[in-house]
Amino acid sequence: GFFDKYTLKNIVYIDSMFSASEYFPENTGMNTTLSTIQLPRPILPVTVPQCKSLNNLVPELKVEIILHLRNPTSLAKCSREWNNIVNLPSTKSKWLIGRHGRTHALFHAVRMGEPFINLDMVECLFAQKAHISRYFIQRLVLEFGKYDSRLIDLKLTHNMDTLDPDRKKSIQNKIRSPWASNLSFDVFSRILKEGHDRFDGNDIPVRGNDMESFYYLSAGPLVISQARTKLKENKKEIKTLIRRYKFAPFPPRLKIRKHILEKKDDGNIGLKPHSDTYSESRAVNFDDYPPSDGYENVRQLTVIARAILIYPKFVNIWKKNGYHGIVNDVNDLVMRGSLLILYPPSPSEDWVKPGLAQVVDELKDLMLLGFELTDALIGDALILFEHRLKDIGEILIDAFAVVRDLPEREIVLICLTELLNPDRNLKRHDLLDFIVNKIEKPEEEILSVFKKYEIVHSVKIYCEALTKFSTGNTDIKGLSVFQPFTYLKYSPLVYRYTVVKFGAQSKVAKHLMKEVTSVRIAITLMTEIPSQQVPSDLTILRWPDSITIFNEYYKARVPLKAKFLPLFEKCQSDSVMKCLFDGYLAKLFGFKVDQPPRTVCFPVLSSVDPVVQRTSKKRKANTEAKKEKQKKWLEQADKLNEEIVNEKFKEPLQKFMQRISKSAQEEEDAGSTQSKRVESCGNVGQNSVKTV
Numbered sequence: 001g002f003f004d005k006y007t008l009k010n011i012v013y014i015d016s017m018f019s020a021s022e023y024f025p026e027n028t029g030m031n032t033t034l035s036t037i038q039l040p041r042p043i044l045p046v047t048v049p050q051c052k053s054l055n056n057l058v059p060e061l062k063v064e065i066i067l068h069l070r071n072p073t074s075l076a077k078c079s080r081e082w083n084n085i086v087n088l089p090s091t092k093s094k095w096l097i098g099r100h101g102r103t104h105a106l107f108h109a110v111r112m113g114e115p116f117i118n119l120d121m122v123e124c125l126f127a128q129k130a131h132i133s134r135y136f137i138q139r140l141v142l143e144f145g146k147y148d149s150r151l152i153d154l155k156l157t158h159n160m161d162t163l164d165p166d167r168k169k170s171i172q173n174k175i176r177s178p179w180a181s182n183l184s185f186d187v188f189s190r191i192l193k194e195g196h197d198r199f200d201g202n203d204i205p206v207r208g209n210d211m212e213s214f215y216y217l218s219a220g221p222l223v224i225s226q227a228r229t230k231l232k233e234n235k236k237e238i239k240t241l242i243r244r245y246k247f248a249p250f251p252p253r254l255k256i257r258k259h260i261l262e263k264k265d266d267g268n269i270g271l272k273p274h275s276d277t278y279s280e281s282r283a284v285n286f287d288d289y290p291p292s293d294g295y296e297n298v299r300q301l302t303v304i305a306r307a308i309l310i311y312p313k314f315v316n317i318w319k320k321n322g323y324h325g326i327v328n329d330v331n332d333l334v335m336r337g338s339l340l341i342l343y344p345p346s347p348s349e350d351w352v353k354p355g356l357a358q359v360v361d362e363l364k365d366l367m368l369l370g371f372e373l374t375d376a377l378i379g380d381a382l383i384l385f386e387h388r389l390k391d392i393g394e395i396l397i398d399a400f401a402v403v404r405d406l407p408e409r410e411i412v413l414i415c416l417t418e419l420l421n422p423d424r425n426l427k428r429h430d431l432l433d434f435i436v437n438k439i440e441k442p443e444e445e446i447l448s449v450f451k452k453y454e455i456v457h458s459v460k461i462y463c464e465a466l467t468k469f470s471t472g473n474t475d476i477k478g479l480s481v482f483q484p485f486t487y488l489k490y491s492p493l494v495y496r497y498t499v500v501k502f503g504a505q506s507k508v509a510k511h512l513m514k515e516v517t518s519v520r521i522a523i524t525l526m527t528e529i530p531s532q533q534v535p536s537d538l539t540i541l542r543w544p545d546s547i548t549i550f551n552e553y554y555k556a557r558v559p560l561k562a563k564f565l566p567l568f569e570k571c572q573s574d575s576v577m578k579c580l581f582d583g584y585l586a587k588l589f590g591f592k593v594d595q596p597p598r599t600v601c602f603p604v605l606s607s608v609d610p611v612v613q614r615t616s617k618k619r620k621a622n623t624e625a626k627k628e629k630q631k632k633w634l635e636q637a638d639k640l641n642e643e644i645v646n647e648k649f650k651e652p653l654q655k656f657m658q659r660i661s662k663s664a665q666e667e668e669d670a671g672s673t674q675s676k677r678v679e680s681c682g683n684v685g686q687n688s689v690k691t692v
Contacts (some may be wrong), residue, residue: 009685055081063091067098093117093124103323104251105130106264107192110140113182122190129321133246135210137195139290140424143180179294199245210247211300212610214238218307219671224341225348231310231417238307239317247302248323252330253295257378297308298333305333309341315369327370335377336384338362343392353392359399373403379418386431393434395570412438420449420488429497429605436501440475442611446498456511459563462518466570470525479533485544487514488549495549495601502611504556513558520550525572547675554579557587562632568642569649589630591659635658 054062062085066072074093076086085091096105101605104126127134180188196204217229217234225295231238241247291297308314308330318326341364342354363373378400383391406640415435419426426432436442450456462485469482488495495516498508523543526534560580569582578597586593637657644650 004014023203054622059085063094066091066419067095070099081283089118089120089124092121093130096125097130100251100679101323102129102327103131103248103325106132106136107250107294110180110183115183117183117187119184119186122187131192131246131248132191132198132210132499133248134195134199134204134212135193135245135247135249136202137199138206138208138210139250139294139306140180140188140191142288143178143294144183146181149197160641168425178292179290186456208212210241210245211249211303214241214247214307215300215303217241217584218303218310220303220306224306224310228308228310231307235311238314242314242317246321248318248321248326249301249329250294250296250331251325252298252301280476301330302333304629305330307336309333309337311363312369313377322411324664328536331371331374332377332380334366334371335363335373336380338366339381339384339396343388349585354395356398356402363399363403367403373400375414375418378414379421379424381414382419382431382435383426386428389434397438409440415601416445417449417452419452420490420494422453422455422653425491426493426663427491429493430607432494432497433501433608437609442575443502443506447511450508450511454490456514457518459566463566463570466518466522466525469522470570482522482525483534484528486519486546488519490548492545492549496552496605497608499553499556499558499603500605500608500610504553504558506611508551509558510558510561513553514561516550517564519546519561521567521571521573523547524571526574527572548577551579552601554583554597556602557584559629560584562629562636565633565640569644569646570649571646575649577652578647581656585656586632588626588633589660589663591663 054065057065062082066075068087069075072086072091076083093105093109100108106122109125111123185190196202215221217231217238219230219234222230282308289297289300303327315326339359342359344351349521367373381396381400382393385396397408397411397415400406401408404411408412413433414438418424419432419435436446439445465482465485469478495512498506498512523546568577571577576596582593582595583597584594585591610624637653640653644653
């Protein structure tokens with residue numbers, strides 16, 4: 001009864017505390033046990049067994065724990081005993097099959113390379129019925145072996161002037177170790193022997209390509225209206241390719257999505273930890289075939305998805321073969337493809353626009369096969385048809401509501417959440433405006449989405465990041481940690497749309513102003529960093545955009561928060577200081593400035609109907625609100641006045657405080673003069689009354 005789901009969840013939590021690696025270590029040489037490691041307090045209650053450490057568990061339970069981990073390297077580092085169990089060929093093969101399925105287990109074993117894969121492990125994979133296809137053998141033969149890097153260097157040197165840059169890059173990528181290139185010969189020959197025994201012996205076409213065969217048999221070169229007839233003619237041959245030769249595409253490349261929402265333990269929706277997000281940073285030209293990382297390109301997977309849309313029964317054939325992951329591997333391509341067939345980009349003359357019922361039936365038929373209409377797919381569909389939303393937008397949203405069995409309001413909020421995902425780079429504001437206009441209280445919902453994605457951090461987090469970087473932590477690791485604070489999370493379109501739609505005094509504009517201000521200040525700290533250490537996409541594109549948005553928000557008079565004054569103390573730009581002291585604060589306190597800061601024009605977007613904001617018509621209420629703002633700024637200035645180190649900030653702040661003192665003195669003098677006048681007028685009035 002000890003080994004329950006609570007224990008498993010905490011073991012997985014332990015796993016996330018260690019850094020992941022590409023393969024399991026062969027010899028860690030560590031005698032540390034889990035009993036000597038101080039772990040964080042468990043999230044869930046755990047029944048602790050009466051034993052000193054997890055080393056006392058029976059081997060079967062240890063293997064079961066390993067199979068539930070995302071990366072067992074963490075446990076391999078705990079002790080020699082755990083290291084030995086993790087590196088058992090049987091354990092590694094079970095872990096691969098459990099994590100990636102029988103169809104893709106051998107692919108990932110080859111991808112991880114040595115020392116993860118060896119002859120014993122390959123034998124265990126085959127003993128546990130891991131799949132191997134003729135296509136796998138063909139790709140293995142095509143990519144096995146290393147390139148002569150010296151020969152490639154000589155070719156590049158000799159043809160430096162004649163080769164175009166793309167060709168040079170393609171050749172240089174070959175120097176890196178592509179998939180299957182570093183296999184040992186005994187592993188390579190064992191896999192070949194297995195293919196030889198299963199598929200036609202010496203007649204196996206190792207120089208063929210079953211993916212290309214599938215492409216032509218499924219009428220890939222033809223338009224989809226003509227492909228249906230051709231595919232039916234070749235249906236029997238395609239089935240033989242799948243059943244007899246076990247054809248299955250290689251797995252798709254992992255998606256890079258840093259902002260994934262999940263339901264937390266308290267019931268709220270929030271971001272997944274970065275350790276759990278899907279990410280893979282590899283310098284690979286994904287247009288090359290075969291790609292050097294081994295994963296199947298989108299172009300090849302589209303061939304599979306297109307064939308499924310023409311003849312959906314292919315899914316059942318693959319499932320009977322044991323390839324149950326076919327639905328997950330091409331889910332997005334199939335669902336998007338079905339919508340593109342219904343609403344083609346260039347419809348023919350006899351095309352009739354499908355109605356709601358036809359769209360619902362098409363999506364439901366695919367869902368019966370196991371495909372899903374996910375939140376991300378709903379967002380993809382809107383972007384896919386962003387030019388035609390006025391024509392088919394209502395039908396799509398209604399269809400999604402019926403298929404997902406959700407009210408229309410929920411679907412619209414899903415659309416908003418997906419469109420405002422920072423991983424998406426929106427290029428058209430009318431798409432966002434289409435969804436916002438369908439929401440009853442759009443400003444509150446947008447604020448909720450911003451908080452879910454953690455677009456704006458607290459002042460404390462911004463100050464800590466700026467302080468840590470400004471104190472000299474400019475090594476490569478420090479730069480990588482600080483860089484996310486130097487650019488805006490959204491494209492400029494979202495920031496402009498927010499101001500134009502809701503106004504400069506709206507809650508959403510004020511909320512984004514916090515991020516805009518902190519990013520602008522962070523950029524000023526990067527000016528002294530050598531350009532070679534900064535990625536070009538930051539200096540050329542993202543930093544100029546961030547600076548422009550700050551200037552536009554300032555010009556639109558989006559208010560600055562007083563609590564952000566400590567951030568300006570880190571600023572290294574005179575123009576930013578001028579925007580604060582000679583611009584915003586001068587207007588707030590009523591100071592006259594000889595040379596106000598010059599910035600760009602107001603943010604403008606066409607065809608956006610602004611939301612009417614409620615403003616207080618009472619002059620007294622506005623005056624009190626203004627005095628409250630002035631009070632907060634003065635309190636923050638008093639706190640900073642004695643701790644300032646930055647001279648670029650100290651001088652304008654002192655001038656500002658002197659203006660405040662002078663203004664207060666003038667008001668006091670004016671008040672005393674006015675009281676004397678009132679008193680003299682009163683005396684004259686009394687004398688006049690007596691005379692009368």
